[in-house]
Structure formats: C-alpha cells, structure tokens
Amino acid sequence: MPTLDPVVLFFLLGLTAGLLRAELRLPPAIYDFLTVLLLLAIGLKGGVELAAHPFGALLPRMLLVVLAGILLPLAAYPVLRRGGGLARADAASIAAHYGSVSVGTYAVAVAYLGYRAIAFEGYLAVFLVLLEMPAIVVGIVLARGLGRGVQWGAMAHEVLLGKSIVLLMGGLLIGWIGGSEGVAPIAPLFMDLFKGVLALFLLEMGLIAAGQASSLRRHGLFLVVFGVAMPIASAAVGTGMGWVMGLSVGGTTLLATLLASASYIAVPAAMRLSVPEANPALSLAASLGVTFPFNILIGIPLYHRLAEFTQRLGG
Amino acid sequence: MPTLDPVVLFFLLGLTAGLLRAELRLPPAIYDFLTVLLLLAIGLKGGVELAAHPFGALLPRMLLVVLAGILLPLAAYPVLRRGGGLARADAASIAAHYGSVSVGTYAVAVAYLGYRAIAFEGYLAVFLVLLEMPAIVVGIVLARGLGRGVQWGAMAHEVLLGKSIVLLMGGLLIGWIGGSEGVAPIAPLFMDLFKGVLALFLLEMGLIAAGQASSLRRHGLFLVVFGVAMPIASAAVGTGMGWVMGLSVGGTTLLATLLASASYIAVPAAMRLSVPEANPALSLAASLGVTFPFNILIGIPLYHRLAEFTQRLGG
Amino acid sequence: MPTLDPVVLFFLLGLTAGLLRAELRLPPAIYDFLTVLLLLAIGLKGGVELAAHPFGALLPRMLLVVLAGILLPLAAYPVLRRGGGLARADAASIAAHYGSVSVGTYAVAVAYLGYRAIAFEGYLAVFLVLLEMPAIVVGIVLARGLGRGVQWGAMAHEVLLGKSIVLLMGGLLIGWIGGSEGVAPIAPLFMDLFKGVLALFLLEMGLIAAGQASSLRRHGLFLVVFGVAMPIASAAVGTGMGWVMGLSVGGTTLLATLLASASYIAVPAAMRLSVPEANPALSLAASLGVTFPFNILIGIPLYHRLAEFTQRLGG
Amino acid sequence: MSLESRKLLTIVTEAALEHEVTVEIQRLGAHGYTVCDARGKGGRGVRDANWSMSANIRIEIVCPAATAEAIAAALKERYYDNYAMILFLSDVEVLRPDKF
Amino acid sequence: MSLESRKLLTIVTEAALEHEVTVEIQRLGAHGYTVCDARGKGGRGVRDANWSMSANIRIEIVCPAATAEAIAAALKERYYDNYAMILFLSDVEVLRPDKF
Amino acid sequence: MSLESRKLLTIVTEAALEHEVTVEIQRLGAHGYTVCDARGKGGRGVRDANWSMSANIRIEIVCPAATAEAIAAALKERYYDNYAMILFLSDVEVLRPDKF
C-alpha cells in the first residue's frame, strides 16, 4: 500500500506540470465531461445505498447536516472579517465556499477508503447534496443582508438548478429507483472507471490549482493559514457529528472530509453572479490553492486517524 | 426489474433539466464523441453477428427492408400534406425523417432486450444501415420531383459518406472481418461501456428534446398526433415483416422499433442542404420532441408485446 | 487470428473516409483526450514493469538507446540533403522527426504483441521517453549550427516540458511508485480500455494521414521512398541493438519499431518554433502520410519476423 | 446592392455572464447577438479558459448607433467595477437595415 | 509601413453550410477565409450550439470592396430566404494588398 | 457617453504561435488581448483545425494606432516568411481610452 494513493499522485503531477509551466492542458470539454461522470457516479452510488435504507431514519441526521452547513460559514465569517481584515463581500464569499463542499475531495476520500477496504455508510452522498446549497444562501445573506435587493427567485434557480445539484440529485434518484440490480448494466462506466476518471480529474485539478499560486502569493499568508485551519476545525465538528450519529470509522472520516472540503464548482459560480463585488481570486486561491491540496494530501489521512481515535473512545 | 430501464431515466433527467432551464449541458464535443462510440459499437456488434451468418440468406430480407424504407415515407407524405396541410417541402422532409431510422432508439431497444435477456438476430444492425439512406432520396424526390435541379452527385456523396453511414458501415466491416475473437480486445470500450455511454447520450438527448418544446407549442397538435400515430403504424408494418421473415420475438421487436424510429442525425443534415425551404423546426419537433420520447418510453415495450402476441398467433 | 489487427482496421477506416472526403471528424478535444490516455497508459505500464527491475542494470542500455537517438538523425540528414536535394532546414527537421519516436506506432506494436500473446520487456516504455528528446536537439543543431542564435533555454523548456514527455514521465513515475497493486484501481480505465482507445486514436490518425495526401503528391516520390527505406534501416539497427541487449523476440520487435517510428507529436511542435523556415508539410507528409501507415500495416509484422530470425541465429 | 450603416458592438467578458448579459442587451433593444468562446488577458489578469471560472466569451451585436451606445453605457454602469469586461464599437454596413 | 484599405466581410450562419459557403466564396474570388464556431440568436430564434443542427459559424473574409459586395449579394440571393444568416461589411487596412 | 477612437488589430495565425505572439505583443505595448480558436484557408493552404498542427488562432488587440502599427510591423518582419499569418487593422471606439 503506497502512502499516497495513485489518484493523488495524478494531482501532484498536474500541480508540478502547472508550476513548471509545462505544455500541458486538458481540453475544457474533457474537464466538463470528467466532472459530469464524477457527479453522476457519486449520485448513483449514493442512490443505490439509499435504496437499501429506511429514508425516515435518515431525516434527523439530514437536518443535523444542513444545520452544520449553515453554522460553519456563519462561524467562519467573523474570522475572515476581523482576523483577515477582508471586505464584507469577500469574507461572505469565502465563508460560503467553506460552508459548502467539494465533490473532488469527497471522491478522493471515497477512493482512499476503497483502497483500504474500509466500509462507510453509502447514504453520505445525500449529505453531499444537502451541504452544497445552504452555505450559498448564508453567503449571500452575509454579503447583502436579508431582502435588500437580493433576487431570491433567480438565486434559488441558480442554486437548485446548478449543474452539480442536478447531476448529483439525478444520479441519486436513478440509483435509488434502479437499485444495484438496475444500475448494474451501466456500472462498467460509472463504477469500474470511477477511480480512473478521478485520476484524470485530479490531473486537471492540479493544473488549475497551480494557476492559483500567483494570486496566493499576492494575497498572502492569511489565506494559507485559514485554508488549513478552517478544514481542520470543520473536520473536528464533522468527527463529532459522526460520533453522535453513530457512523462507522469510514462514515465518520467521510463526513469530516465533507465538512472540511471547500467548494469550487457550485459556489464560485453562484457568488460571481450574486455577490459581484467579491473577488473570486481570493476565494479560489484559498479553496483550490490551499484547502483542496491540503485535504487530499494530509487532511483525509488525518481525519481517518481522528475517526479511529474517537471510535476507540466511544467503544 | 424496474419498469423503466435506467438508461431511459437518464433521458428523463435530461428532459426535466432542460424544461426547468437548469444550468446543465454536455460539451458538443462530448455529444459527438458519444455518438461516434454508439455508431461504432452498434456496427461492430452487427458485424460480429454477420460473420456467423450466410450473407446470401439475408439478401431477400435486406431488399424487403429497403422496400419498407421507400414505401413508408411515400405513405406518410400525403398524410402530412392533406392531414397536416403542410407545405410540400415540409411534408417531404418530415416523411424522410420517419422513413429513416434513429440510432439512439435502436440502442435503447437493444438495451431493453438486454436487460430482459431476450435474444435477437444481431444482423439487424445491417437493416439499420440499409434504412438510413432510401428515405433521404425519397424525401428529396418528393420535394423536388425527379431530375429538376437536384445535384444527385453531391447528394449521393452527402448520403453515402455521412457520419452515421461511414461509422456504422465501418464498424460492421471491422466486426465482420475480426469476428468475436478479433473484436475481443476492444470489447471493454465498445461492448462493456455500451449501456453507460448510451445513458450519457440519452441525458444529452433529453436536453435537446426539451429544446424542441417551444417550436412544438408553436406548430401545434398535428405534429404531436402524427409523431405518435406514425411510429405505431410503422411498428405494425415492422411486426408484420418480422413475422414474414420468421424473426424471433426480440428481432421482431427490434425491427418494429427500427421502422417506428425517426432520424435526427443523417436526415436533418441532408434535408437542410438538399431541401432548404423545409423548416427544420417542424421535422425536429416531431422526431425529437415527440417520436423519440414516445418510442423509448412507451413504444418499445408496446412493440415488444405486439411481437409476443404475433408469435403466439404464429406458433 | 485476422492478418490485420482490428485496431489497424480502424486506421484504414479513417484513412478511407478521409480520402473519400466523408463527413467524418472527431472533435479536436477528443483527439487530445485520446492522446493523453495513450501517453499515460503507456507510461503507467512501463512504470509498473520498471518497479520490478533493478534500475542500475538498465543504465547502459539506456545510454545505448540515447546514442541511437542521436546517430540516426545524423545519418538521415546527408541522405535528405544530397539524395533529396532538400534545403538545410527541411532536411534537419525531417531527420529530427525520424530520430524521435511515435507513441501511436509503439502502441500498435504493443497491441500487436498482445494479440499474439508475445511477451516483451515492459521497461521499453522508458526507451520511448528517452528517444523522444535527443533527435530534437540534433535537428536544431543541424539547422542552426551550434550556438548561433539558438535559445537553448527556451528550447530545453519546450522539449523537456512538452505534453508527451510530461505525461509519459508522469505515468512512469506513478506506475513505478504505485506498482501493479497501486495501479490496479485505475487499471479499468488505463489498461482494459487501452486497445479500444487506441482504435479510436487510429481512426483519427487515418483521417489526419489522409490530409497529407495532397502535400505528398506535391512533394513527390523522394519522400515516399525515404518514408519507407528509413524506418526499415532504423528497424535493422534496432534489431541489432535488441540482439546485443539480449532482449526477447517481443522486446526486439518493440525496439525495432521504436527506432523505425517517426514523431508527429513532440517534434513537429518543437521544429515549428525552433526551425521556422522548415516546411512542416514535408516532414508531416513523410512521417504521417508514409511512415506511420507503413509501420503499422507492414513494418511491425516485418520487424517481428526479423526479430525471430535474429533470435534463431542467436540461439 | 444598397448598404446601410449600423454599429457593431463587441463585448469581451467572463463566460459566467453569458446568460445575464444576453438577456440585458435584448431588453435594451438588440434584435440578435453572436457569441464565441474566448480567452485572453487584461487588467484583471490572464483568463486562460482552462475551466469555467477562467473562460471568456466574445459577444457581437449589430444594431443602430443609439442602441449600441445605450447598451455600452448600461454594461459599463453595471459590470465594469466588478467583472473582467471590455467593449468597443465600430462601423459596419448591412444589407437589411430593417433587421438590425 | 504602408497600409492599404480592404473590406472585411463577416458572415454568421448555420454550421451546416460551412462547406457549401466556403466553396461559394472562393468561386466568387475570395483568396482565403477564417472560420470560428459560434452560437447566438436572431430572427430565426436561439441557436445554442448544443448540437450540430443548432450550431453557428462565423466566417471572415478580407477582400477588395467589389469582391465583398459580389459575395454579399450572392449569399443574400441564395441563402437569406431559407437559412439563419447575417452578414456585414467593414473597412480594414492590410499590409499586403496583393494578398487579398 | 464619451467615446474615444483606438485601433483594433486582428491577427490570424498558427495555434503553435499563441504563447510566442502573445508575449511579443505585450512587449510591444499591448495592455491586453483576446484569443479565439479558428480554422481557415489562405496562401499556405487549408488549416482545418483537426489537430494541433493544423489549428489557427484569432488574436484581437485594442490599442493606440502607433502601438498597432508597431506590432503589425514587428509580426510581419518576424513571421510572414515562415508562418501562416494575416493581420488587419480597423477603427474602433472605446469607453476607457486610458485602459487601451
């Protein structure tokens, strides 16, 4: 078992190539395609698991998760305002990024557990969907205040009908309706190729992350510190929630990773339109340039240990 | 066994997302790629089957199929002219669409039979190729009359060397030469991933079909009625032919589906260039907006029952 | 066993479609994607094999291979100058193309051996990487002379950080670190689909090769003769080297194919920028229009016989 | 063949704005528009189109001078402060003045 | 540096016409052309380029005024009635008048 | 709304030159540029963009006349003999003269 999973090595390859300004880029169409495959695959997996679960039993946990998705950005905001001395819009936007989740990070954690044959509650994919949205609303409210000239209709459309939600939800539903038997015929594409697709996705993510280096240099140390401290704090919360929910070690690791991850698909797009005065360079430098690499390189193994530790306490 | 195959759920996902104007689209390059994969895969499968068949024995059946490809559009034309009160060019173009075939519909039927482990004569892929072309010629003659200023040379090139024909024929030849043994090494891509690729293709088809809604509203009821009645009529003919040819239930279902399907790849392109005054919005609204969804949601199961029924009569 | 591997039939399909000006093209984004997959897959395979080898033992062989990569273009240059009466820049550029290697040809040879279950030393992928570069430097020196206004810095960057080197090297490293166990999870994409991806790649290569026909007609017979004679000569050298290195029949065939192949990814790009006055139509007509088809249709089987023959002598 | 003169307004901006801007320009009187994908560099740095957030679009609108200037003014007002955007006007001749 | 003036003819139309139109314009005297993929909206509705039938192309031709007007007239005559198409002309300066 | 006039320099050339040319034009005083993928035909034959070696790019630069002519002269000098390349200039109006 290598200390770093191969898929993570693809991220490092992309990162290195990007920093060395190598002649390497995946066509944007391919990056979109890989994203679509990941979102559908994760949704399908979650849906199949869900089919084997009493939905009702999940409701309280789902509410708890949504609560975390609302409170974490609210907690991050003052830190960004005071600690970072950031403008209101920037603090609100970054808070939204960290309150929401990263599909890529979740996928790496799933692969991480897969390599180590660690079981986890498959319905966590539902939490992924649930966590995508609330932080966006919180971010907009933090930036705009309630009501004052927010087009809630347009925003709801933007948020609920964004690419990632539609594909995750769609996958969930199809997996849930079809069940493992119904999904079997499409498994060769969505399940068997999952880790390979993830590897290519991470190669591209590495190239994109490398592109954040310059703005990171410009906007300095605070973003780096926040980009490492925030996920660890969120992961701690997630670990606690996992313990409360009585999740397995794998499930706890995954939930911690979910909360620790920062969005770079749904939230940046929504913030760009709903909070124009927020500088996307700041939020992307933090979430793509710092937190994403940190989570997949150091965070996930760390959260795994944390989960094991709490279990030993619990048991 | 779910009542709707998962691949069909992907179509509904795309359709819903499209109608709700969700932020979802596959890059055109990916849509092209999926089309290429489907065309080659269907050709390869057919070719492998063909390799196991005496070609001569198929000739009469092939002639019969071509005959149907010529007569069906000729029968549809007056209905469109009188019944629909459509202009000559529009009636001719729509007739051509319905005389030809839809690869996507054929693929869904293949998947449908696959899910239910119903065998079928693999050489039907040859009929798919044969049915692609005649209707185009018929459509042009209906619109232009014989001779009068038709560039038959350019048209023949357009038709015979169109993307779908070349890839289907190419796949057929390669599968026929290589046989199942020769195709084995490329099977993981073209066979194992077939249903997954089809699912993504249908997701995009759903988005495109949703785009037809507006023109459908504009051009009203007749297209809807025709778009449902015509495939049922053609399917009846196909079922009869299957019975005459002594095809299996699966083969009969597939032949009925073939005749019932309406083209949206080869014919629209050919008509756009050869019959410019025909309004593509009309033919696409009918074939993509009505007939394609009808066939994959209701038609195929219906044609399946029909085939079983005739078999019981026959046997 | 068909005399022509199916993957090669895909090349013929593309070539025919291209020459007949059929309505067929793969989106450029897809062509890029297929190239990336091939480069990574070949690198990964090589790396896994390398992990099972004492690196030191390979060093002398690697030096020998690099030497061949330097001497072959130096030998080709005068032939092109005198024999072909080509301008200095054109002769230098073509020499560079033939001193370097073609990933597609290598992949076809790997598939060829695979079909016939002929084993080969997997570390030959390392030679592929090593052979990519030296010829480029030789070509530039031949065109410019030493020093005189060559931006060696920019060139080194161009060469060492070109797409193909980065992906091959990256794949090698990841495969080497992960080993077969670590690569297993991504094998479904990079290993199982390899031949299918290669087939699609060759379809596109056929279309591109067909595009060279016109310039080939214009620049006449010499390029055709050179495009056939040069690979045979290089293959002879490669066979000798394989014998010296004590490679297996498969390994010798592969090494001969490597030297016989002419670049169409790394070298054309580098030459275009470093030797602007060289006409790319000439070098591409030879390497894509003549040598690539020759190698995959006739060359590889020929080099295989050659390898068997020398082995019998050897043994 | 009679040619009449119109204005061509070209806008280069962030891909994220495509929907919003195309709606806005029609509200302001444009009868049509053409969009191409683009990348580039400007005051807000390099936009290499490697992913959606760094992609540009290039929008062209053929319309009467008055409409062009109204759109230009509105876009400047609404987007210049917070988005990567430039626009420029030029003179063109068209065959069907009524259309534009 | 001496600059001479030429016309730039820009055509936006259905992608399906690329082959036909590029052949036609060369027949009418164009020495070259440039094509970009495009999408857009006009009298014939939205063309979102989501698939081949709804895709546009944008063709540019630099040529003498006479050629430009001849091409414009011919395209109008042949395509305006049945195809999504617009075209417009503008004045440009080039370095190698002989080339265009 | 005050509009000031600038030059629009449009370059169509081989995709392989994108990095080199964009560096060069900035060195010569361009504050920004926009790039679109393109294909086409000219003196050096058909460039169908089916793969990297046959792909074109279309670069636009809005700048003062002097800069435009300096860039045009430099590119002609450096690339015309060996590369597929054309360029043309036209007059445009901009809102923020200081920017260009």
Ligand SMILES: Nc1ncnc2c1ncn2[C@@H]1O[C@H](COP(=O)(O)O)[C@@H](O)[C@H]1O
């Ligand atoms: N001087 C210029 N010439 C051409 N395009 C430009 C120029 N300046 C900016 N652009 C384009 O407009 C986009 C936004 O510009 P900016 O707001 O200055 O970052 C850039 O990404 C370029 O694509």
Ligand SMILES: Nc1ncnc2c1ncn2[C@@H]1O[C@H](COP(=O)(O)O)[C@@H](O)[C@H]1O
């Ligand atoms: N006023 C306009 N400005 C810019 N592009 C236009 C305009 N009108 C139409 N177009 C483009 O030309 C195409 C065909 O126009 P139409 O024939 O009016 O549907 C549209 O899809 C647009 O891409």
Ligand SMILES: Nc1ncnc2c1ncn2[C@@H]1O[C@H](COP(=O)(O)O)[C@@H](O)[C@H]1O
């Ligand atoms: N007369 C023209 N009008 C528009 N674009 C042209 C023209 N001539 C050449 N081009 C473009 O410029 C590229 C290079 O031209 P050339 O150097 O003449 O081969 C061509 O591939 C076309 O894309």
Ligand code: NA
């Ligand atoms: Na989070």
Ligand code: NA
């Ligand atoms: Na039909």
Ligand code: NA
């Ligand atoms: Na070689």
